[in-house]
Amino acid sequence: MRSTPAEDATTRSRIRGAAITLFARDGFVATSVRSIAEEAGVSAGLVIHHFGSKEKLRAECDAWIVAELMKNKGGVDEGNLSASMQVMLSDLDQYRPTLDYLGRMLLDGSEAGDRLLDDLVKLTETMLEEGVANGVMQSTSDPYMRAVLVTLHGVMPIVLQRQFARMLGEPGLTSTMIRRMTLPSLELYTHGLYRDATMLDAAREALKGNE
Amino acid sequence: MRSTPAEDATTRSRIRGAAITLFARDGFVATSVRSIAEEAGVSAGLVIHHFGSKEKLRAECDAWIVAELMKNKGGVDEGNLSASMQVMLSDLDQYRPTLDYLGRMLLDGSEAGDRLLDDLVKLTETMLEEGVANGVMQSTSDPYMRAVLVTLHGVMPIVLQRQFARMLGEPGLTSTMIRRMTLPSLELYTHGLYRDATMLDAAREALKGNE
DNA sequence: GTCTATATAATGATAGAC
DNA sequence: GTCTATCATTATATAGAC
Numbered sequence: 001m002r003s004t005p006a007e008d009a010t011t012r013s014r015i016r017g018a019a020i021t022l023f024a025r026d027g028f029v030a031t032s033v034r035s036i037a038e039e040a041g042v043s044a045g046l047v048i049h050h051f052g053s054k055e056k057l058r059a060e061c062d063a064w065i066v067a068e069l070m071k072n073k074g075g076v077d078e079g080n081l082s083a084s085m086q087v088m089l090s091d092l093d094q095y096r097p098t099l100d101y102l103g104r105m106l107l108d109g110s111e112a113g114d115r116l117l118d119d120l121v122k123l124t125e126t127m128l129e130e131g132v133a134n135g136v137m138q139s140t141s142d143p144y145m146r147a148v149l150v151t152l153h154g155v156m157p158i159v160l161q162r163q164f165a166r167m168l169g170e171p172g173l174t175s176t177m178i179r180r181m182t183l184p185s186l187e188l189y190t191h192g193l194y195r196d197a198t199m200l201d202a203a204r205e206a207l208k209g210n211e
Numbered sequence: 212m213r214s215t216p217a218e219d220a221t222t223r224s225r226i227r228g229a230a231i232t233l234f235a236r237d238g239f240v241a242t243s244v245r246s247i248a249e250e251a252g253v254s255a256g257l258v259i260h261h262f263g264s265k266e267k268l269r270a271e272c273d274a275w276i277v278a279e280l281m282k283n284k285g286g287v288d289e290g291n292l293s294a295s296m297q298v299m300l301s302d303l304d305q306y307r308p309t310l311d312y313l314g315r316m317l318l319d320g321s322e323a324g325d326r327l328l329d330d331l332v333k334l335t336e337t338m339l340e341e342g343v344a345n346g347v348m349q350s351t352s353d354p355y356m357r358a359v360l361v362t363l364h365g366v367m368p369i370v371l372q373r374q375f376a377r378m379l380g381e382p383g384l385t386s387t388m389i390r391r392m393t394l395p396s397l398e399l400y401t402h403g404l405y406r407d408a409t410m411l412d413a414a415r416e417a418l419k420g421n422e
Numbered sequence: 423g424t425c426t427a428t429a430t431a432a433t434g435a436t437a438g439a440c
Numbered sequence: 441g442t443c444t445a446t447c448a449t450t451a452t453a454t455a456g457a458c
Binding site for chain 1: 450452454
Binding site: 027029030106107109114117118121128131135136137138140141142145146148149150152153155156157159160162163164166167168179180181182183184185186187188189190191192193194195196197198199200203204207210 | 238240241317318320325328329332339342346347348349351352353356357359360361363364366367368370371373374375377378379390391392393394395396397398399400401402403404405406407408409410411414415418421
């Protein structure tokens with residue numbers, strides 16, 4: 001619970017940092033208290049002494065990461081998801097552990113991760129609404145679903161970063177990858193994939209029958 | 212290794228089925244041999260007797276799922292990913308275990324999962340190339356990256372199914388969700404998100420400077 | 423605060439009876 | 441083929457010395 005600023009050399013914070021690294025890399029269940037202790041250069045007993053249990057340590061890691069993410073989200077006026085994500089993706093050296101851990105949270109059933117994603121969807125929904133109101137974005141038949149899809153597409157490079165990096169021959173999430181995906185992503189979000197509405201109209205007709 | 216057709220009542224296949232269910236639901240490390248045995252209604256010793264080790268059991272589950280997925284991919288002439296996925300997504304009752312397990316494979320570092328995803332990307336790339344050649348799809352500055360993005364967006368509902376379902380108030384991947392996401396997805400793939408190329412042009416300019 | 427030693431439970435895997 | 445009993449290892453967590 002220590003929250004003194006600039007406490008980065010504390011043993012407690014070093015343990016937390018080690019835990020974040022290993023939870024992010026191997027997942028919660030696959031990470032042992034012993035391995036965290038080793039990574040932090042302390043004994044296993046001390047880890048438990050400081051945090052009570054592995055589960056409580058995880059909760060504190062979750063909270064720490066959420067705080068870290070909020071710090072950056074605050075910096076963006078509009079609460080624009082892609083912008084706050086972009087800030088972190090453009091400074092990978094600093095934010096990699098945070099982003100890696102975020103990916104784990106979204107998959108591992110963390111309560112904090114769920115609430116975080118809900119927030120991201122809300123931010124995205126607002127951004128899309130404003131875009132439509134300003135006339136810069138297309139309207140949609142289902143604003144909430146579109147916000148969910150855009151958000152999940154946004155976190156995909158983090159959640160599936162192992163596959164993403166592997167397919168591009170990179171060792172992990174790199175700035176090269178981020179740069180390379182920028183144009184194709186924007187192309188998709190600008191011109192779409194299909195040149196006309198044949199598929200869309202067909203789907204509209206098909207769904208009309210089912211309702 | 213038994214491959215006799217209609218062997219569904221075999222103890223061995225029942226154990227494999229139980230393993231697939233639990234690996235998909237809880238992940239490989241979080242699933243114990245004992246819990247698989249219980250799910251299959253046999254003893255823990257028998258599981259090892261049949262498969263040698265937990266790891267070998269996993270390998271056989273992987274192979275089984277890959278075969279199951281290939282079976283359906285073969286049914287589609289063009290090797291269209293969204294079509295073969297759609298086949299399975301439209302018959303969730305039958306393919307849920309397979310799809311759930313696929314999601315795990317893509318995340319858990321399974322070799323078989325990696326090769327499978329590579330195949331899906333290749334199929335998608337071919338489909339996109341043909342679409343461009345036929346004039347029904349937009350061209351792109353980076354065909355491979357676009358294929359990767361479209362593929363990863365395609366498997367996203369499976370990989371992030373827990374979040375996806377939770378945000379739509381569903382207990383898991385349901386046909387209701389699939390139906391509801393159809394139109395917004397096609398809208399995005401038809402009209403995109405942005406109404407003009409302002410963002411895209413800006414990115415093009417910005418990247419020109421960095422090269 | 424930090425360690426070592428230990429308690430207790432669960433894990434993957436083996437041995438041998440039937 | 442299937443079970444029970446068991447081994448060896450590892451896990452989280454505790455106790456107590458320093």
